[in-house]
Amino acid sequence: MRWIECGGRLVTGAAAAVVLSTGINAQQPTAPAQPTVTAPQSRFVVVVDAAHGGDDTGGHLNDGQLEKSATLAMSVRLRSLLSARGIQVVTTRESDQSLTPDQRADIANRARAQACISLHAAETGSGTHLFASSLGSSSVAKFMPWKTAQSSFVTRSLALAGVLNSALTHGGTPVTLGRTALPGIDSMACPAVVVELAPARDADKKTTSEPDDLNYQAQIAATLAAAILEWRVEGHQP
Ligand SMILES: [Zn+2]
Secondary structure (H helix, E strand, O other), X not given: OEEEEOOOEEEEOOEEEEXXXXXXXXXXXXXXXXXXXXXXXXXXXXXXXXXXXXXXOOOEOOOOOEHHHHHHHHHHHHHHHHHHOOOEEEEOOOOOOOOOHHHHHHHHHHHOOOEXXXXXXXXXXXXXXXEEEOOOOOXXXXXXXXXXXXXXXXXXXXXXXXXXXXXXXXXXXXXXXXXXXXXXXXXXXXXXXXXXXXXXXXOOOOXXXXXXXXXXXXXXXXXXXXXXXXXXXXXXXX
């Protein structure tokens, strides 16, 4: 069984502890010539996870594209928008690469992220579907079982989903909220939400934009980036 130590170590079995970067300067100052006052650096890292990849193609979109390509394009777009706003982003993949749910969780947990956005695309429904883990909430413990680490963060994941929901709704995108068992996410020790991009539809439910439409993706990515900035400003940090 794998365990995650909330203080920043990741422990596999009884051995091999991997010390994670805290992002906070742990070095002791070496006798500065003049006293300096440094405010603690606030650390805000976002993990952007393009679901599927490699042999796992995900779903087939109506325009013949594969879900794995749509999620990667969206991930690249969201990463660059967030980076341009000075937010540190860690992506789970940058190419057509196959990753297990555990590998995705491993990346998020090593990054000690304040938010993880896991991107999917679908042909069903419309607008955007937001999913949080269906795990019950539990308090943060020093050691958390790997498979259910998310249970300590479910409340904050739901809060993150709420911020994304209001930004998307305000931007005119229909949103469906749900909770489900999410392999990968359930092992993440950070606020984490699945954002599934569905087609944009008109009043007659006719598709106006497929999930991999570049303009549509740009619009959703800009809204998500604005919502993540809001999430940071609101001080939703550990
Ligand atoms: Zn998917």
